[in-house]
Amino acid sequence: MTKQKILITGGAGFIGSHVVRLFVNNYSEYEIYNLDKLTYAGNLENLKDVESKSNYHFVKGDIVDAGFVNTLFAEHDFDGVIHLAAESHVDRSIESPMDFVMTNVVGTVNLLNAAKHSWKKTAAGKRFYHVSTDEVYGSLHEGGFFLETTPYDPQSPYSASKAGSDHFVRAYRNTYKLPVVISNCSNNYGPNQFPEKLIPLFINNIRNKKPLPVYGKGENVRDWLYVIDHARAIDVVYHKGKEGETYNIGGFNEWKNIDLIKVICRAMDKKLGRAIGESEQLITYVTDRAGHDLRYAIDANKIMNELGWKPSLQFEEGIEKTIDWYLANQQWLDDVTSGNYLRYYESMYANR
Numbered sequence: 001m002t003k004q005k006i007l008i009t010g011g012a013g014f015i016g017s018h019v020v021r022l023f024v025n026n027y028s029e030y031e032i033y034n035l036d037k038l039t040y041a042g043n044l045e046n047l048k049d050v051e052s053k054s055n056y057h058f059v060k061g062d063i064v065d066a067g068f069v070n071t072l073f074a075e076h077d078f079d080g081v082i083h084l085a086a087e088s089h090v091d092r093s094i095e096s097p098m099d100f101v102m103t104n105v106v107g108t109v110n111l112l113n114a115a116k117h118s119w120k121k122t123a124a125g126k127r128f129y130h131v132s133t134d135e136v137y138g139s140l141h142e143g144g145f146f147l148e149t150t151p152y153d154p155q156s157p158y159s160a161s162k163a164g165s166d167h168f169v170r171a172y173r174n175t176y177k178l179p180v181v182i183s184n185c186s187n188n189y190g191p192n193q194f195p196e197k198l199i200p201l202f203i204n205n206i207r208n209k210k211p212l213p214v215y216g217k218g219e220n221v222r223d224w225l226y227v228i229d230h231a232r233a234i235d236v237v238y239h240k241g242k243e244g245e246t247y248n249i250g251g252f253n254e255w256k257n258i259d260l261i262k263v264i265c266r267a268m269d270k271k272l273g274r275a276i277g278e279s280e281q282l283i284t285y286v287t288d289r290a291g292h293d294l295r296y297a298i299d300a301n302k303i304m305n306e307l308g309w310k311p312s313l314q315f316e317e318g319i320e321k322t323i324d325w326y327l328a329n330q331q332w333l334d335d336v337t338s339g340n341y342l343r344y345y346e347s348m349y350a351n352r
């Protein structure tokens, strides 16, 4: 394996932290630079186990700041970029769309410009990997799957901003010959997810006997993939994906929200020694999300057939592991919900 200096953006977030851990541990000959602004969603506690490794480096910074991004690339001459930094929560995008335009669109274009400039002599052997979402394809009804060729039809400010960033990545390839690869993944679940997304929010609320706010009738369908399987797919696409290609990533694992919620309720009743059915009583139907996409479902055959990736975990095992992780890491949940995690950076990095 040749030496590489790789910039991973958004590495303190949910998926990014699993990607950073995988690359730092599996590729000791790589130098991994984690660039993260540490927004509310960035938590360096997620990376405690790798922060002292000699091939890991943390850089605090904002991808919206073009001057900062350009200087970073000039200093480091990166061989590859794996771009995950984003505003990622649909409900927040409904409240503040401009934050999504800035980070997801402007931030991505800043990184593309910096890579283009840095690789202007030769882009041979370089790679700009943009990590995106299946939500760019819009909303499905009963049948069918999202293919790599499905036309974009984003419906929320979040998915519109991610679609915009995907278009810019492809435009930089077409116009400037930037070597790029893109993947679009379905909903992730697993350890370290910020408890404003469905699964960790509901695990935390069940733990605290708080209401479980189900949007609408709970009939929306999502296709869930264990986060470590997404990180494994990102490893495969980074190393083996064909330049200029797009790969859809998913677990062929569709769940209606209400059915998934009941699985979590029953599993937690058992684990917490409560009467079966007790947690389901916490289910509270609330006003639907504005413009709520009905169904997402990924056809992941291309990455499976061409790159040999497949999910390692069945959903039943993945959801058990996930609940166990949150129950074993209640301090993490309490720190995140109380805001204590925001102080971790100061205590760890103030004197560095």
Ligand code: NAD
Pocket: 009, 010, 011, 012, 013, 014, 015, 016, 035, 036, 037, 038, 039, 040, 041, 042, 043, 061, 062, 063, 064, 083, 084, 085, 086, 087, 088, 089, 103, 107, 131, 132, 133, 134, 162, 184, 185, 186, 187, 188, 189, 194
């Ligand atoms: P997350 O919200 O948990 O983490 C995002 C990270 O980006 C945080 O650490 C945050 O501090 C950082 N960040 C935000 N704005 C920044 C900025 N301006 N400059 C630098 N850093 C900034 O998100 P996630 O769920 O881990 O998603 C990571 C990526 O994967 C995103 O691009 C998202 O669109 C994509 N994705 C997510 C899912 C999912 O189910 N969560 C599914 C498919 C694709």
Ligand code: TYD
Pocket: 089, 090, 091, 187, 196, 197, 198, 199, 201, 213, 214, 215, 216, 218, 220, 221, 222, 257, 289
């Ligand atoms: P979420 O985890 O926000 O992911 P996304 O919107 O990107 O798919 O939501 C997953 C599904 O759960 C989605 O259909 C909205 C629904 N949902 C609720 O019913 N209640 C909630 O409190 C949340 C956060 C989500």
